[in-house]
Amino acid sequence: MRLSQTICGIEFQNPILLASGTCGYGSELDGFFDIDTLGGIVIKAVTADARKGNAAPRVAEFTAGMINSIGLANPGPDVVLREKLPWLAARLDKARVLINVAGRSAEEYGEIIRRLDDAAGFHAYELNVSCPNVKEGGAIIATREDLLADAVRCARAATTRPISVKLAPNVPDIGRMAEISVAEGADALTLINTVPGLLFDTETGRPVLGAGAGGVSGPALLPIGVHAVRRARERVSVPILGVGGIRAAEDAVQYFMAGANLVEIGTASFADPRAAPRVLSDLKRWGAARGITSITEIVGSGLLA
Numbered sequence: 001m002r003l004s005q006t007i008c009g010i011e012f013q014n015p016i017l018l019a020s021g022t023c024g025y026g027s028e029l030d031g032f033f034d035i036d037t038l039g040g041i042v043i044k045a046v047t048a049d050a051r052k053g054n055a056a057p058r059v060a061e062f063t064a065g066m067i068n069s070i071g072l073a074n075p076g077p078d079v080v081l082r083e084k085l086p087w088l089a090a091r092l093d094k095a096r097v098l099i100n101v102a103g104r105s106a107e108e109y110g111e112i113i114r115r116l117d118d119a120a121g122f123h124a125y126e127l128n129v130s131c132p133n134v135k136e137g138g139a140i141i142a143t144r145e146d147l148l149a150d151a152v153r154c155a156r157a158a159t160t161r162p163i164s165v166k167l168a169p170n171v172p173d174i175g176r177m178a179e180i181s182v183a184e185g186a187d188a189l190t191l192i193n194t195v196p197g198l199l200f201d202t203e204t205g206r207p208v209l210g211a212g213a214g215g216v217s218g219p220a221l222l223p224i225g226v227h228a229v230r231r232a233r234e235r236v237s238v239p240i241l242g243v244g245g246i247r248a249a250e251d252a253v254q255y256f257m258a259g260a261n262l263v264e265i266g267t268a269s270f271a272d273p274r275a276a277p278r279v280l281s282d283l284k285r286w287g288a289a290r291g292i293t294s295i296t297e298i299v300g301s302g303l304l305a
């Protein structure tokens with residue numbers, strides 16, 4: 001089965017990427033397998049300045065996945081420019097690199113992108129819009145049409161590189177958010193980010209996470225993400241990166257059938273650092289067993305009753 005696709009003018013050797021925040025900057029997983037065999041890697045969100053992140057515990061497991069509140073801990077643009085991107089540029093030949101960008105206001109997306117834009121070692125941006133807008137009383141950008149439009153517009157004005165807007169599933173109409181993103185210049189969409197959640201320690205009555213509430217990821221997200229991709233695919237024609245709950249090749253196929261062109265693997269890498277290469281090799285077997293000649297045959301092939 002042919003796995004390569006050209007998406008937004010970028011050639012991906014296969015459709016399996018590592019999701020932002022779950023693979024560091026690539027070097028963290030490179031000892032477990034050759035990361036250059038993947039389609040790509042989305043590095044941890046870069047914010048305007050370095051951030052230490054939230055109080056521990058930052059992650060907790062539950063039956064259907066995990067909940068996290070990391071607080072966008074990252075070393076900031078200077079270290080990304082000085083250390084992380086040069087390492088990726090030297091290390092990777094075929095795997096593509098997306099920089100995940102998180103702003104506190106629409107303008108900040110543009111500022112961060114302008115700082116990074118001339119660097120080598122990456123191919124596109126992914127906008128993390130599941131962030132509070134500090135100028136708007138902390139409203140989550142991805143959940144308000146006006147804030148989403150402003151953030152994408154500011155990012156678009158700052159670069160000619162491809163931008164994928166990463167949407168949140170907890171909105172009334174994700175198809176509408178997809179349309180707004182594309183109207184403001186998004187070249188692609190990533191769906192989905194984590195779903196807001198809260199769990200208590202039943203002995204102490206306190207939240208299990210130091211920050212209180214957090215984002216749910218892992219297997220619980222699979223049907224939510226597949227549904228979101230399908231809803232977006234019905235409304236926009238740009239490429240879609242599917243993410244949420246993928247642990248096996250069949251999970252990735254769910255996203256392809258819904259209309260995703262590429263997929264990202266997140267939480268599964270915590271349980272098994274070799275999850276992404278395993279999904280890739282199982283996907284090849286899955287396609288070969290069914291006589292599928294190209295991954296593009298599966299994309300959008302899911303039927304609606």
Ligand SMILES: Cc1cc2nc3c(=O)[nH]c(=O)nc-3n(C[C@H](O)[C@H](O)[C@H](O)COP(=O)(O)O)c2cc1C
Nearest residue numbers: 019020021045068128192193217218244245266267
């Ligand atoms: C520990 C952790 C950190 C994350 N950090 C980011 C981030 O910095 N930027 C972002 O857009 N998404 C971030 N995410 C969300 C993931 O990229 C992904 O969208 C989500 O976890 C769903 O996929 P999964 O079920 O395969 O983990 C993070 C997720 C986890 C679990």
